[in-house]
Amino acid sequence: MTDQLWAILSAVLVIFVAGGLALTSGVRRRRQPPTLPPEERSAQAIDTLTPGTDEVLVEAPEEEQAPAAPTLERPEPVAGRMTRLRARLARSGTLGRSLLSILSRGSLTEADWEEIEETLLLADIGIGPTTELMDRLRTQVRVLGTDDPQAVRDVLRAELLALVDPGMDRSLRVSPGVGDDGEPHPATVLVVGVNGTGKTTTVGKLARVLVAEDREVLLGAADTFRAAAADQLQTWGERVGVPVVRSDREGADPAAVAFDAVKAGREAGVDVVVVDTAGRLQNKTDLMNELGKIKRIMSRQAPVSEVLLVLDATTGQNGLRQAQVFADVVDVTGIVLTKLDGTAKGGIVVAVQRELGVPVKLIGLGEGPDDLAPFDAAEFVDAILEG
Template identity: 75%
Template structure:
């Protein structure tokens, strides 16, 4: 091979080498310009950057995280109880429909001139309505005397006399107000008004406490409920339901069978801590012939009084029990010094005369009456409206 051939081969090799070196250099440059390897995790770009104006100068990493609102918590809607004033008038028709006492009396009086058998029937009607032997005898004597003096047995006149005398027996002068005046303790600090609710099983006591809480809330009071019926878990649950509907807190024990006096004490203590106006304590129903249970009521009242004086002790009576409720009332009054009576189920009974009998026997006023199953069917007792409803 000639020298010229070798020279051409050498030149060709040099050209190839130079080309390879150039390609390698170009590839390295491109990689350097691309920056990090694509195996690195990509940068997260916030979706809130979409609306950002171009050229704002902030990178995706530097953009502040948008503030997000906390999830909205649904606020329970509280019920607004009906005003206590005027409830008796609103429920008057319901009482009148169930008032067999008034219906029977008016039926007798509509016969015209009254005979001796008519008078006896009036007396029997009053006794069956649980007015009581003593009040019935007084009422009959006055009716007979008045008709003799005036020389008439006109039914309308007798009805007017009957209304007047019944009203006197019911006694509109009795103090039926709840005593909710502010209390200042020996330490000079304000105390809540404390109220204890007692009664036998089945009278509707826990329901009455819930309804009474609604009455107090309607009048603008801050209330705390105490579930001192620790023998029935359902009682505390029921009371909690009543309280939650109107925004009233309930103090209860997590342990069934806990000391009811301790729960009552804690309720009053909570009332003082929160500045509540009224602390209303429910108790377990008990039979009046169980001495131990009756003594326990006295203990509950004494323990409550350590934190604040007990201003009201309300006895819940079932109006349908009639005279059977009288013995109950007597025993409870001896145990805890009852200050007022709540008559429940008065809308479904012909025994409205129990109002007269229980007040006469105990000297304690009926302060509230239950006239239905609705949440606002507990009404402050008004003597005139009650008698008018019976005779309407």
């Protein structure tokens, strides 16, 4: 009995094993990829099977693409900018239109002369320059013995040009120098002004002017009161490949940032370092004194070549008072007039130069990145007379 039981059990076991083998014979095994350490996995191909086949697909890892270098902008050449902007100035100004309207009346009466004088005063030329101009105009007309509008216009042009003073040195002092230690140093430009004049934007546009002249430039973001100012300057610099030295914290000492910028520029061998500063009201003594400190600290690395005062042309005589205070504190060497288009206040050019004995060196005539141009006296006078 026992032998028969074992025979039956053995037969069942054989049948079960055979059936199991039959069931598994039609199932295709999926090859498993080898297990690799994490650091090696990204460097190896991944083995997989296409469903329903025995083929192995090898998927190579995607190559990491290096980020593309930003395309740098090439600023517009400086030569000819004033000529390009001349038409814009002529269209937007009312000084020239007003003067020509009076002159076109033919024989000038006393009332016409008074209207010319009023027009010049409203254009912010100033009382002194206007009185001188009127006296010379009347004298010239008497000498010529004519009231011909074109003849008077020619005289007006000559006298206005004399007031604007084409003989003033308007060149930017941006050539590198050599210190007392015999080591080269960059030219340094300190940019100052009150709030809202477009100072930081002007610094960015000035960098483009210098880059267009093939100069190596570095910017210093010494307006540490507004993080947005440093960010804005950084954006301007990136567009033309100009590095920016800035503080990593808001409210840092602006003099320290200016010092670091000039030091970095000296070590990098750049041609020009331009330092932006926070806008400040001319009646805030502490802030004005801070400008003097910034200039002194900068001078420890290299002499300050230029101190450019940015003025809003629309402020008129108020801008003139601002200019005087800044000139007393930091010895302004040049004026940058912004927003000159769209205003009849072009006479501020004459007034500020007469008051400070400092030339207007650059003018802003639009919002475009290259709408900053070296000031040209003849082009300016012709533009306002064409208006």
